[in-house]
């Protein structure tokens with residue numbers, strides 16, 4: 320089990336930075352109070368939890384309220400509180416015509432709309448944060464150029480097309496009750512971005528799970544947990560299905576952040592769907608532009624000289640060295656201004672890419688690639 324959804328190649332034609340975000344509010348206090356209302360609502364609906372919403376080093380997250388051993392359950396949410404789309408294409412990921420994301424986005428927006436009449440319906444959507452800062456959401460030209468990779472720019476474009484396709488296919492479902500109003504398109508794209516960064520998958524079920532989806536990511540090695548659907552006792556001797564979040568191999572102490580392993584994916588996918596990059600990504604892979612060969616960390620210390628040479632050529636095409644990029648990134652972090660997030664993410668992406676290229680090429684930098692991963 321894992322956060323095993325590589326959402327479809329995704330993206331957007333409108334510039335999100337220029338348009339108002341409608342699905343969630345920018346007002347942090349409001350998100351916090353809505354989160355607490357959601358937590359209380361779930362308690363009333365029979366959730367079991369040994370964690371609570373809290374501020375963590377990754378922003379909002381879940382914090383343990385007691386010590387827990389590896390494999391213990393930290394959170395159980397009744398399946399009736401989740402938003403589910405069933406798909407037959409359970410073995411395929413990233414298919415451009417795979418409809419689960421658009422369908423989930425519509426369901427999410429419907430819940431929000433129903434909230435006007437029934438407050439419980441919108442408790443989940445009210446507590447959602449802004450969509451993550453993926454490159455399709457109004458990145459500056461400078462930030463996009465900083466990625467320094469034509470293939471990545473192409474993927475961003477494909478994702479944009481995919482998002483618009485989803486709007487064409489599912490937008491009508493969402494607007495059928497009234498006519499399309501200004502902002503509907505952006506509202507749909509926001510929902511799609513949220514869905515793409517928060518959905519978990521169990522077999523053919525794609526699910527938005529309140530509270531569980533507030534767990535931030537860490538790999539299993541770094542203490543990330545996992546989830547599964549379980550049978551639990553319901554009222555009057557009945558049985559009911561729940562989704563359980565289980566503690567990872569390191570166990571958790573009270574006050575620690577409860578983390579979830581979202582699954583292995585390369586930095587392109589983290590960037591495009593989640594809007595962040597893990598510090599260490601052992602699953603990083605990239606395609607060399609000339610030979611179209613894929614390199615991964617398994618290629619480090621290999622004996623294929625042509626592969627090494629090609630990596631050196633790719634590195635030589637950049638106007639900056641890895642060390643220069645690391646220095647720039649560190650400077651940016653030290654003097655961080657409000658709107659530097661895109662640049663930081665883009666530079667992180669670029670340094671991670673060059674770190675892998677240097678490692679496979681066998682090129683040493685002063686920071687040393689032998690640490691295997693770039694941890695800044």
Ligand SMILES: C[S@@+](CC[C@H](N)C(=O)[O-])C[C@H]1O[C@@H](n2cnc3c(N)ncnc32)[C@H](O)[C@@H]1O
Pocket residue numbers: 377378379380448451452516517532533534535536537592593594595596597
């Ligand atoms: C499923 S949500 C996790 C909860 C989220 N922080 C919230 O407030 O609802 C996934 C999003 O959380 C953020 N996130 C999760 N894990 C992260 C990590 N290890 N580092 C930085 N951001 C992370 C990213 O914005 C990601 O798109």
